[in-house]
Amino acid sequence: MKVVVIGAGAAGLMCAGGLAEAGHDVVLIEKNDRVGRKLFITGKGRCNLTNACDARAFFENVVTNPKFLNSAIYGFTPSDCMQFFESLDVKLKVERGDRVFPVSDKSNDIVKALERYALKNGVQLQLNEKAEEIVVRDAVVRAVKTDKGEYLCDVAVIATGGITYPVTGSTGDGYLMAQKLGHRIVAPVAALVPLIAKGVEGLQGLSLRNVGATVFSGDKKSRSHFGEMLFTHTGVSGPIILTLSSELGKICGKNTILPKGSYLSVDLKPALDLQTLDARIQREISAAPKATVKTMLYTMMPKSLAPKVLESCGIQEDTKASAVTKKQRELLAATVKDLRFPLIGKEKADLGIITQGGVDVAQINPKDMQSKLIKGLYFAGEVADVDAYTGGFNLQIAFSTAKAVVRSLSS
Ligand SMILES: Cc1cc2nc3c(=O)[nH]c(=O)nc-3n(C[C@H](O)[C@H](O)[C@H](O)COP(=O)(O)OP(=O)(O)OC[C@H]3O[C@@H](n4cnc5c(N)ncnc54)[C@H](O)[C@@H]3O)c2cc1C
Structure with missing residues (x-):
């Protein structure tokens, strides 16, 4: 299938790489001049990529819509996430509170590993390009329009993040695209602020x-x-x-x-x-x-x-x-x-670590993250109305929701 993933953050990179690995023809659109700008500043530059806790503890740390995340998290657990990064040659360590970091203490190792994973599997990365609209006919995704052109596709994945730290590129564009297609947006506010x-x-x-x-x-x-x-x-x-x-x-x-x-x-x-x-x-x-x-x-x-x-x-x-x-x-x-x-x-939204609010999960199928309104439209990461406490839970949510999309399009 032809797939367009919008946003090369944690969720978008994982999703694009996985879909390309599964044999799809994937274009990854990122409006910045490089991938993973927010990922780069996570964990004070060390990237607390997940939390090595059990499922019960994980869900206790999810603030908004933990039940919705059930199948995504069980489908790609923190332990799967650790194995995934170790398979990409990133050595990991577990610190106080089960927080997981790269041994190097460098978030860039995570960014680069994900970028290599995507490119190695043949993802076509389009930097400095902003997605503007998802073209839908008869409630089916047909294309993604950007400021530079149009990509015909069968599947579009919105992985544009939230509204906090907008300098990293997360400026809420995904909400507008989803809203235009009839999705309800739970008013976004900064959390972990x-x-x-x-x-x-x-x-x-x-x-x-x-x-x-x-x-x-x-x-x-x-x-x-x-x-x-x-x-x-x-x-x-x-x-x-x-x-x-x-x-x-x-x-x-x-x-x-x-x-x-x-x-x-x-x-x-x-x-x-x-x-x-x-x-x-x-x-x-x-x-x-x-x-x-x-x-x-x-x-x-x-x-x-x-x-x-x-x-x-x-x-x-x-x-x-x-x-x-x-x-x-x-x-x-x-x-x-x-x-x-x-x-x-x-404090002002810019300083929030995470956004509370986003695309209403009542309109997303929790098994595969597909929109219940538009066939071929998927959501991954912070753009959906889910958020958790600090400790690596939010990145795990981004990775697990991305993997849910990959699983559903790989079978
Ligand atoms: C300072 C800080 C520290 C953090 N530390 C941690 C931590 O240690 N552990 C943890 O679990 N979580 C942490 N978080 C939260 C974590 O970074 C987010 O939960 C995670 O990045 C969400 O991933 P995402 O892929 O959904 O969105 P993002 O990482 O925000 O990626 C979205 C991408 O989409 C791109 N984009 C947006 N609109 C468009 C468009 N129209 N066209 C093309 N591209 C577009 C953006 O440029 C961006 O690259 C931290 C957040 C901050 C701000």
Whole structure:
């Protein structure tokens, strides 16, 4: 069959290479001057390409439409993905949290391996060319029009990604092409995105480990997440904050601004209950009664955070530890477990790692990723309304959905 794959990102490269390997005549259209620009910046340049977890854990990490992904993920599992890249001579390693990276720590090794895989199998790669329209007659794909011409085809695969980090080429073109053909688009918003917060002055760059974070908004509360976070010049980021950002839809819907009065509560000592924490503070006071309460706190938290904690509970920094009253001590313990930062909302979409929203999966067949409206039209990767937490899950989704297309057209 004649196939046109639109977008040479993670999903498009995998899909084009696999379809060409299966004997199809494949054209891969990419509007950038090179393939895999987003893939290149993944995992801070190291590319966390999948997660070596079991299926149950995998689906727990999918935020939107996990059931839809069932057959794609079981059809091409994280372990299949690892074997695939190792068969392309990319050595892999598994790090903390089952995150999988190339041993070289170079995302370019993944990009190049996929590009070689596609070209070796005979994919015709068209760089610097933008797909503009999918030509359909009688609800069947006939051709793909680009800014340079037209490709007649039996199959078109939209693998154009989402809307975040648009400099990489993901500018939402696929949504427009799908919408024009009658598909519903669930409004795309950025997820896995830093949050804008107040009260972070002087904390920029500070990274906290083993803390808990929860968002409160009116009578709504997010789940609490535990791990690492960091302060930026506009608010908060880091793994647990990015995870929280993916769940904010339950609080603010498609809005990127949170309702007034929303705040982030940071638990600096999640392993200690209030009573144990109070006993710990009492021990610190007894050990250094003449120290100021601020210095005393240095044993319990990073130095730059102590003034913020004291300000939040209204205790003067230079108060002698021995002069701290029982009430102040209890207030201090409560603040250490519930340090609040007023939240404004999500950072702009450009900074999101993933897009929430996209082509409504109710109009896509989960077995082969074919449109239920147009014969010969397929979707692969982030363009569909699926997204997951950080940890390699999103790239695995891109690879698995691409492979679902390949399997269905190979039998
Ligand atoms: C900073 C950052 C770090 C990330 N790190 C990780 C990580 O470590 N692990 C992980 O699992 N996920 C990570 N992600 C998410 C991951 O990159 C995406 O989930 C994945 O790239 C989606 O793949 P895709 O092929 O669907 O889309 P993309 O990779 O975005 O590829 C889409 C391609 O389509 C092209 N295109 C778009 N429109 C057109 C058009 N009209 N004509 C022709 N070409 C077009 C684009 O130029 C682009 O090359 C990260 C994302 C970001 C932004």
